Amino acid sequence: MRPLADLRVIAVEQYGAGPFGSLHLADLGAEIIKIEDPSSGGDVGRYVPPYTDGEDSLFFETFNRGKRSLSLDLSTAAGREVFEDLVAESDAVYSNLRGDVPARMGLTYADLKHVNPRIVCCSLTGFGMTGPRAKQPGYDYILQGLAGWMSLTGEPDGPPAKSGLSMVDYSGGFVAAMALLAGVHAARRDDQGMDCDLSLFDTAVGLLTYPATWHLSAGFAPERTRHSAHPSLVPFQVFAAADGWLVVGCAKEKFWRRLAEVLELPDDPRFATFALRRQHREELLEILERAFATRTVAGWLAVLEPAGVPCGPVNDVAAALADPHTQARNMIVRTEHPAFGTVTQVASPVRVGDEPPAYRRAPRRNEDFGYVTDDLLGYGPEQVARLRAAGAFGA
Template sequence: MINSGATNPLPLAGVRVLDVSQVMAGPYSCMLLADLGADVIKIEPPGTGDQTRGAMGFKMKGADSMGFLNMNRNKRSVALNLKSSAGRAVFLRLVKTADILVENYRPGVMKRLGIDYAVLHEVNPALIYASISGFGQTGPWADRPGFDLMAQAMSGVMSVTGYPDGPPVKAGVPVADIGCALFATYAILAAYIGRTKSGEGQFIDASLFDAALAFSIWDTAQYWGTGVEPYKLGTANHMSAPYQALKSADGYFVMGATNQKLWSLLCAKIGRPELCDDARFMTNPLRLANRLELVAELEKTFITRASTEWVELLLAEGIPAGPINTYPEAFDSAHGKHRQMRIEIDHPIEGKVPNIGFAVKLSATPQQVRMPPPLLGEHTASILAELGVNEVELASLTADGAFQP
């Protein structure tokens, strides 16, 4: 179990979050809040739980997938049937104790269950209610099912991903899902700070589509500035050149000479001073306009040495460069280890479980792993006891099918 030993209370200690979400964007957002000390109660359907528990094409020792274990630490789990009257009654009691609720069902589902924002605002006016969906709560596409792939395709991200002559390619990581989780978390924390002044909660509408579009800064800057529709560039970009992967004697590496000083240094370092005086490459706009010719000229030199040699030579000159690592290489690198980007936590079934570490580091109140990812319904009994549910009510809840004891 990771624990920094810090004595200061975590920033969100005492904040209660109801995680009524599944798969990625909602659970990831809630885990970020949990890492900062929030008491996150994961509300899951009895029997199956979060869909991600059974996802992926391989099995662990227990029933939960590695994906679930990587997005649900520091949470408590309640298996609660929100379709039953008794389940909803228990849920509303939880809502009265909560500061934040995060859900990612399709628009309209929470209303049909009788637990949408309008209802819960009456129960708890201070509640911050974040709805995460594929396309938002309003608009012509609002009712569509939405996953990361659809958001990447329909937002334009896939139109600029890959090489010009290649088939459609999505980003290798779920940028819409994770981006939406981050935007939702930023909005939740802003709303929480705002509540300290107003005393009122509010509704947050976050979508994968909006998040993916929000990442399009450079592409839309070019489009709005020139009228040229953004297009695929492989590893290059629209802002500067050379800035991409380049072929070496044993593969590829990345480098960027993003201003005139770095370009001059590059030409000198690789023994090609004539490139600085080449009319095609004298300025950044010219290098962008003649990028293919530029790459061809540079690779005439770069294919004479291995990637690691070029990276070392360029870095010694102050020119940004780096190898193209696999994930194992990145996690196992000296830097990845120093940054603690792979951590291990204790799990009651799996033993030591690897998790991705904390992506940002707080000096006075560093995030902590206080609990492993929960088993389905692991904390149902204890949380019901916190709510004051007695044995008679417990028997009634069991008969109603509200939860699995």
């Protein structure tokens, strides 16, 4: 059995953060039944340009492989009836909505415990279900600014900058998946479910880590650094070579000694320790920048890697995907899609055991209607017809 083959999750999810979290559960074998609102055409991620085809997009494929889809109108009594029947057969209800919406839609443990006392209700919202911002919509870029990330990103004399990827969304998805698994573990042990109140805001603030500790405990004022330099370790940053950029980092004294040997630098008491290199940062970096400019990136990697100096090229996306290590680690996934043909994407980094995951394309909207109504819930034709007439599955 795959690691999570005995886990069923009802996902009222959309766009990026929520689907990214449940994607990893699906890759590990969990059954993710994705509830899509028929009145809005389902998950908005289906329509994200530029690569779209009707109700499918490569964006949607990225975040929803291996899942099932059911069109269900939760605003109707009939739709709610089907939803609660699903809850009775599931381990968790997972959502990513605005903070006040789960309670309004009846997706909390208090709303569902009468159906299934062991249900885990995991809500990933922008700002959480409590606090003064609970009713505000939360998006990755906004959270990167609000949580201080953008103030730390970019060159010191440039504007604040976001990460090139939606790291608050993706980290929030990982946090929600971890909380869901912990909740299900506890529910199976204690025969009682619970709420898991996760937020992108908490995730972003939590990832401030040691700069936050330094600030709160010692008054440290984080600031942007030139060439993406580490705030305390010198050298640890990007350097310009003759034909591009590379990252060199000396996170241990032994790495500095190896770098100095490769560069044939004379012993200099100014650079003898972590603290002294930080104190004389400007003088040291001037020496290093002048040295690194004399060879190509490949030329430097050819001497730094054998010497055991932590380093790497600043790749573009194409080069990162073509790296031999990407292939060796089985990080490329291929699925077949009726409109897009072979869809090639990246695998989940979550690995459990030796058996490789089995991948399946993302579902077409409502593709799993028959599986849910007939196989899972055991509805007969008359019951399906009654629910359909009552608007459970949309117009």
